[in-house]
Amino acid sequence: MIFEYDPKKNLIEEKISYKTPLENRPIDNYSISFKSGSIHNNKLYVTTLTEILIFDLPEYKLVDIISLNIFNDLHHVIYHQENLFIVITGLDLVVKFSLNEKKIKTFYNCYPEINTWERFDKNKDYRKINTTKPHLSHPNHVSIFQDKVLVTRYKQQDALIFSMDGKVLDKIKLNKGIPHDGAIFNESFIYTTVNGNIIEVNKSDFSIKKITDLNFHSKDGRSLGWCRGYQKLDSLNYVGYSRIRPTKFVENIKWLGSKLTDKVKLKMPTRIECYNENYSKIENTIDLENYKMNWVFSILKY
Secondary structure, X not given: OEEEEEOOOOXXXXXXXXXXXXXXXXXXXXXXXXXOEEEXXXXXXXXXXXXXXXXXXXXXEEEEEEOOOOOOOEEEEEEEOOEEEEEXXXXXXXXXXXXXXXXXXXXXXXXXXXXXXXHOOOOOOHHHOOOOOOOOOOEEEEEEEOOEEEEEEOOOOEXXXXXXXXXXXXXXXXXXXXXXXXXXXXXXXXXXXXXXEEEXXXXXXXXXXXXXXXXXXXXXXXXXXXXXXXXXXXXXEEEEXXXXXXXXXXXXXXXXXXXXXXXXXXXXXXXXXXXXXXXXXXXXXXXXXXXXXOOXXXXXXX
């Protein structure tokens, strides 16, 4: 589901409810969810695990569905110059997909130590496979800046920097937890880490500008939840948190440390916190579980 929030009226309204059709998903034990998306020129681009959906705004009219055989566990999509940059987490890969030519133009291998097609088969239909975990890099978010492609990597806790033609140029070591979101706001990249840090990176030289640890708002040592989803609106900072839930892939929540086995400390609900300009105060809390939303991936401004 996708909801629209009006900060002036403090109202939430469901806008999209969608189920992936059988031809684009596994037959059994499948998961259906939206992951991260983006907005460009009155169009909403959003990922399911195996599809890119494109909606016209403000009507939320579905105008296109893109689904390719190599799509597995998609995490993010952005529009840039008639192309979509799509994060295919299941294959540790980002691709540039031409909207005009309807085909992939460039591959960005997010675990460059091994050739992507030595690990995976281009001809296989990965939409029919529930999971390819464990991943070697687990890319999350993609952003574009000065003809460079920046991709956050879960396993390496960094942002890998590519040239437009797919060559690895450099990396930004974040080192404050597992990064998720990464986007440009004014003069900085702002990255979230799942353990509750906001990392500001200078656009000019990719150096770390500021790190804000939001855990000082924690009560009784509780985990804040899985921190992902960020948006800036005027002087306010909106940060998403998802309730920590059991997983068979324990490495995914090792960052909880001693909080991992303490059930009391895992009960913070799925929500969006609205912080003041310097994060010192929570101005508003939007409890999303009241709307049957179990996790947050993107907070988009329109």
